Amino acid sequence: MKKKNKIFLPMMVALILVSGISSVLASPTDIKLTVWKPSWGIDEKYLVPIFKKFEKSNPGVRIEYLFHPWEGLMERYTTAFMAGHPPDLFYLPDVHYPKLAASGLLAKLDEFFPQDIVKVKKEYMQRWWNSAIYKGHVYGIPYVHVGITLAYNKDLFDEGGIEYPAPMDDPKFSEWTWNKFVEVAQKLTIPEKDQWGYAWAANWAGDAEVWMYCYIWQAGAEIINEEGTGVGFDNKAGLTAFKFMNDLVNTYRVVPDGGMNPKFHDYFYTGHAAIAPFDCYQVTAMVKDYPELNIGITPYAQGPGRNLLDGRGMHANVGFWLMSNRCDYKDIAYKLMKFLTSKEYCEEYINAAGLFGCRKDYEMKIDNPKAQELGKIILAAAERYGHAYPINPHQIEVNPVFYAEVQNMVQQLKTPEQAWKDAVNRINEILKR
Structure with missing residues (x-):
């Protein structure tokens, strides 16, 4: 009897561990990702369809989103983290995210995805990528910059x-x-x-x-x-x-x-x-x-x-997509980060907001010819003199x-x-x- 217990108990522990790991690495039937973003006023029109496309190409994944006001921005995020219920992914500018990073609340992308983040880095202008780094670690994927x-x-x-x-x-x-x-x-x-x-x-x-x-x-x-x-x-x-x-x-x-x-x-x-x-x-x-x-x-x-x-x-400050350190499904969340920041899915939204993309292959396209003409001058100046x-x-x-x-x-x-x-x-x- 004792011999059987010695064999049986380790097997049970192993099964529990495997079960726990699968819930983190996941892709079973129902994975919920929460996404928060300060509103640009056009998010429902441009960002929600992108979420739907991601859900369609990743069966079993649900995205719950919140577009919130800029007022009380850090209080909102601080409260969510203190309560233990922060969003999995969220957008914040360079002036805001370092406070969360310094508190150990953000995922270090270079530690969780070391090989892939090296590849992703090559897609971005160094000027904007540098702002994703705090104390030697990469915390976000650059999304937009201003000028x-x-x-x-x-x-x-x-x-x-x-x-x-x-x-x-x-x-x-x-x-x-x-x-x-x-x-x-x-x-x-x-x-x-x-x-x-x-x-x-x-x-x-x-x-x-x-x-x-x-x-x-x-x-x-x-x-x-x-x-x-x-x-x-x-x-x-x-x-x-x-x-x-x-x-x-x-x-x-x-x-x-x-x-x-x-x-x-x-x-x-x-x-x-x-x-x-x-x-x-x-x-x-x-x-x-x-x-x-x-x-x-x-x-x-x-x-x-x-x-x-x-x-x-x-x-010329920069905005990023960031991941909470408490996110249970980091692999799927990272996949969504790359989806949102891909050329295919970011440009129309960014251009409609009157902002600039951080990717090397970003193309500014504004319907108004005069705005397009002036925008090109601003973009060129930001890429040369932006800080x-x-x-x-x-x-x-x-x-x-x-x-x-x-x-x-x-x-x-x-x-x-x-x-x-x-x-x-x-x-x-x-x-x-």
Whole structure:
């Protein structure tokens, strides 16, 4: 009897183990994957049919999806993880995911799929792939990126007798510098006509830092140092960037409302501003909503920091598909990640959103010819000068501190030196946590 038990018990344990493993590696009858995504407003139209195609080609797999608001984004995900019920797959930008990665909540794709992730990497531009890496591990597959450039009103340039900025590949493009930008903006600022050379603000209703970090990069500094342990603009370049932003508002006076209008783009829409920064999706919408505007697009003017992106760094953050570490069916979930990011299934959705794909074989196709023309310029600029957010779990806390100090400066509550110094000290405190 004892002999039989010695044989029988190990067999039972083995059966239980095999049964458990099969539920993880799976493909029995009913596998449910939950997918969450902040809404772009067109998700039901474009993304749901892609889910259905995946289900059809993978019998037994069900996808439960949630398209949620951007408001309260991190609170939503933090609560889900703390409750032990996070989504299996989800989309987050570079500024958000590192906090989850640092807490060990995301699957390290290079550990679960080491051979395949090497192949997948080859499909993407290195610039965007780099942002998927946190502390040496790959956490996501790049999906989209944006690109902020300068739009200019050709009619106002013509009225002022001013040449348009030269295209990127024109030898005269090198003349488009901070000094030239200021000269043009001053000539096109006519306060008595409520006309301004540059529509810009430090208190935009969205993520205000996206209109400011570019000047740090153009001056030749970084927001956070390479080690991720302290600020990267605690130097002459950082102070130069703060002074330039302040001068645009308070010295050259080319910016309306003292640089404190959260709807500053309205000046450009209504023909009262000659130049303004816009993200790629905003340009697509502007062409449709304001067809009377005669718009040109140019990269940012060159700052003194030519060691970094030739002094023309522009905001171009990246969004990823990510996997929860708690996902029970990682093989199937990874298969869905690759399905969603494949050229066949990502392009139409991304183009409809007015964003750009991260794949090397991405093709931008916008129905509106003018939007297509301008979009190509923005995409080319982003691929040459684009700078994503620093991949740091504290970046999301750094942003409001940075733009709060710029707001203090442009309102003349602090000098540029004091605002810069306080930004450095406050952000260093955050990064020490």
